[in-house]
Every structure is written in C-alpha cells, then in structure tokens.
Amino acid sequence: MTDKNYGDGTRAVRAGLPDPVKYEPTLPGPVFAAHFHLPGEPTGGYAYGRDENPTWTHLERAIGELEAPGEQGVETLVFASGMAAISAVLLSQLRTGDVVVVPTDGYQALPLLHEQLRAYGIEVRTAPTGGDGQLAVLEGARLLWIETPSNPGLDVCDIRRLVREAHAAGALVAVDNTLATPLGQRPLELGADFSVASDTKGMTGHGDILLGHVSCRDPERAAEVRRWRKVVGAIPGPMEAWLAHRSLATLQLRIDRQCSTALALAQTLAGRADVTGLRYPGLPDDPSHTVAARQMRRFGSVVSFELADRKRADRFLEELRIVDDATSFGGVRSTAERRGRWGGDAVAEGFIRFSVGAEDPEDLIADVLRALDEAGS
Numbered sequence: 001m002t003d004k005n006y007g008d009g010t011r012a013v014r015a016g017l018p019d020p021v022k023y024e025p026t027l028p029g030p031v032f033a034a035h036f037h038l039p040g041e042p043t044g045g046y047a048y049g050r051d052e053n054p055t056w057t058h059l060e061r062a063i064g065e066l067e068a069p070g071e072q073g074v075e076t077l078v079f080a081s082g083m084a085a086i087s088a089v090l091l092s093q094l095r096t097g098d099v100v101v102v103p104t105d106g107y108q109a110l111p112l113l114h115e116q117l118r119a120y121g122i123e124v125r126t127a128p129t130g131g132d133g134q135l136a137v138l139e140g141a142r143l144l145w146i147e148t149p150s151n152p153g154l155d156v157c158d159i160r161r162l163v164r165e166a167h168a169a170g171a172l173v174a175v176d177n178t179l180a181t182p183l184g185q186r187p188l189e190l191g192a193d194f195s196v197a198s199d200t201k202g203m204t205g206h207g208d209i210l211l212g213h214v215s216c217r218d219p220e221r222a223a224e225v226r227r228w229r230k231v232v233g234a235i236p237g238p239m240e241a242w243l244a245h246r247s248l249a250t251l252q253l254r255i256d257r258q259c260s261t262a263l264a265l266a267q268t269l270a271g272r273a274d275v276t277g278l279r280y281p282g283l284p285d286d287p288s289h290t291v292a293a294r295q296m297r298r299f300g301s302v303v304s305f306e307l308a309d310r311k312r313a314d315r316f317l318e319e320l321r322i323v324d325d326a327t328s329f330g331g332v333r334s335t336a337e338r339r340g341r342w343g344g345d346a347v348a349e350g351f352i353r354f355s356v357g358a359e360d361p362e363d364l365i366a367d368v369l370r371a372l373d374e375a376g377s
C-alpha cells in the first residue's frame with residue numbers, strides 16, 4: 001500500500017502495484033483465465049473467473065488506495081461498466097418496501113433503473129442535487145443516492161451535511177463520484193458508505209474502455225455488493241482491467257491538465273455575450289463553488305453552457321476542429337455535445353456539455369472561440 005502522506009501523483013503511479021519480484025514486470029500483464037487450477041477443497045484464492053481475477057485484484061487495490069489513502073479495510077469491486085456498479089449497490093441494498101432517494105438531475109440512464117426499482121416494490125423519491133433538496137424527502141429512506149457534481153448540470157450538494165442527516169435518519173449514502181474522480185473528491189472520507197463511479201470517464205481517460213467500481217468501508221455491505229456481482233456476472237474483462245490500471249498511472253497528470261484548462265475555458269466563456277447558463281464548479285462565482293470548494297480538491301473536466309438555440313449549438317459543434325462531437329466525458333481528447341439530442345436531460349435545446357481534454361489550452365480555447373464566432377455569423 002502507498003504511504004498516505006504521498007502526493008496524488010506518486011500515489012497514482014504506484015497504486016495497486018504488487019511487491020517487486022525479481023524478473024517479474026512492475027505491473028503484471030492481464031491474466032486471461034476462466035478457471036484456475038484447483039485440486040482438492042476450494043479454500044480461498046482464485047478459483048473461477050466470474051468471482052475473482054488477479055488483474056482485478058491489482059486494479060481494485062489501486063482504486064482503493066485512491067479512494068481512501070492509507071486506510072486499511074476499504075474494499076473495492078470493479079464492474080463491467082458504471083451502470084453495472086450503480087445497479088450493484090442499489091439492487092443489493094434495497095428490498096421491497098424500502099425507500100430510496102435519487103437525484104432528479106443525475107445521469108440520464110438512472111430513470112431506467114428507477115422503473116426497475118419500482119417494479120420490485122421499492123419507493124423511489126427524487127430530489128434536485130443543488131441546495132441539498134434531498135433533506136426534505138429523507139424520512140424513512142433506506143438509501144440516499146447522490147451524484148455530485150451532477151451530470152450534465154454540474155450542481156453540487158454538501159456530502160458531509162447530507163451524510164450526517166441521512167445517517168441520523170437511518171439511511172445509507174452512496175455517492176456517484178464519476179465527474180470528480182477520487183483525485184477531485186473522496187466520498188468515503190466525507191462519510192459516505194459507498195463511493196461509486198463510471199471509470200469509463202476520467203478515471204481511465206482514453207475513451208477506449210467501459211468500467212465501473214464500488215468502494216465501501218463496511219465489510220458486510222461490500223460482501224453484498226460482491227455477491228451481487230457474482231450473481232449477475234457484470235464483470236470486466238482482464239484486458240479492460242489491465243488497461244484501466246495502466247491508465248491510472250497518468251491520472252494526476254491528466255486530471256490536473258484537464259481541470260486547469262477547464263477553468264481557463266470557463267473563464268473565457270464567461271466573457272462571451274453569446275454564452276449563457278455557464279456552469280463550472282471551479283469558477284468563484286458559480287452557484288456550486290462554495291460547497292464544491294469545501295469538499296473538492298479539483299473541480300473536474302466538464303464545463304456546461306447554453307447557446308441561443310439548437311441551430312446555433314449544432315453549428316458550433318460542426319465548426320470545432322479539435323473537439324469531437326461525441327457523448328461521454330473525461331477523456332484526453334476533448335468532446336462536446338448538445339445534450340438535448342438525447343431527450344433525457346431537463347436542459348435547453350442549446351445546452352452544450354463540454355468535456356475538456358489534454359490538448360494545449362491555447363489551441364483548445366482558440367478553437368472554441370473560432371467555432372463560437374462561426375456559429376454566430
């Protein structure tokens with residue numbers, strides 16, 4: 001385990017590495033195995049590839065070290081995608097008759113899960129992320145699910161405060177930490193019971209794999225999530241797990257670059273008359289900034305804003321040269337999209353979610369300014 005006093009960069013490059021063994025690689029390659037040699041009684045260790053895999057073990061240790069530096073006993077489980085990780089927490093923790101509180105403004109596939117939960121006789125209450133609106137609907141809840149910053153609106157809620165109130169009301173708290181990554185925010189340290197993320201985004205950062213994880217301090221809860229993974233089989237392939245671990249080594253480099261360019265882009269956009277509804281939690285006058293600054297160490301790579309209408313937004317996207325019109329976010333190549341095209345988010349037709357990559361900031365900002373000018377001409 002890496003020293004808890006190390007900086008984020010040192011931890012990112014060393015996290016999850018096994019002890020050095022002469023003639024062995026630093027990070028062992030992916031282990032492709034459906035089953036492992038298992039003579040006699042199965043007494044622990046690797047047996048079957050749906051339950052455990054050595055490549056996952058290294059990655060799970062690495063993510064655990066980032067989620068809770070220096071802390072023993074935090075268990076991390078990796079999944080085939082962020083949705084698999086989210087479903088594993090919700091469906092392993094909730095029973096018929098339970099109440100769950102979820103965001104009105106979270107990731108747009110969450111409502112599909114609400115339907116599933118309701119079909120199982122679970123009451124789903126919704127509350128907006130901003131302003132800690134969850135407090136008003138907490139009574140009797142078994143689980144509070146928060147996503148902060150929220151995707152795509154970038155509202156932020158006060159994790160410490162919500163955890164305090166939720167625990168007092170007898171509810172567990174799970175935080176979708178996808179936008180922040182553990183370098184931006186560590187939900188377990190803020191008191192949450194589960195830190196959950198789509199590692200498809202900033203954690204792995206190259207837009208080439210799908211992955212998710214759940215980190216959890218309570219061994220019983222972790223065992224329930226583990227059991228769910230075994231039952232449903234939503235497991236990552238060894239190649240994906242290995243690529244993810246390899247990508248974590250550059251997490252701090254990528255995130256620092258992306259966050260500082262995101263702030264520079266947001267500051268530039270703030271001066272444009274054709275841009276409205278600008279949101280970036282790192283901007284000092286953003287409505288989320290005060291709470292974000294209390295609990296986040298980096299403010300993320302996503303900037304949201306609105307252009308006048310759908311036509312202007314589409315034109316802007318077409319004019320961009322070094323930004324791909326694509327969904328998802330957090331990757332080293334900048335992407336942007338008109339979120340309204342999906343129909344799932346409560347956003348204006350001209351709403352753009354812009355994911356800042358690792359390009360040179362001057363090039364990126366120049367491209368955006370040129371595309372804005374072209375879109376308005």
Ligand SMILES: Cc1ncc(COP(=O)(O)O)c(C=O)c1O
Pocket residue numbers: 081082083084086107147151176178179197198199200210211212328
């Ligand atoms: C905040 C958030 N959580 C979860 C997910 C789902 O992750 P995945 O696509 O890896 O299943 C996404 C995907 O965009 C997301 O933005």
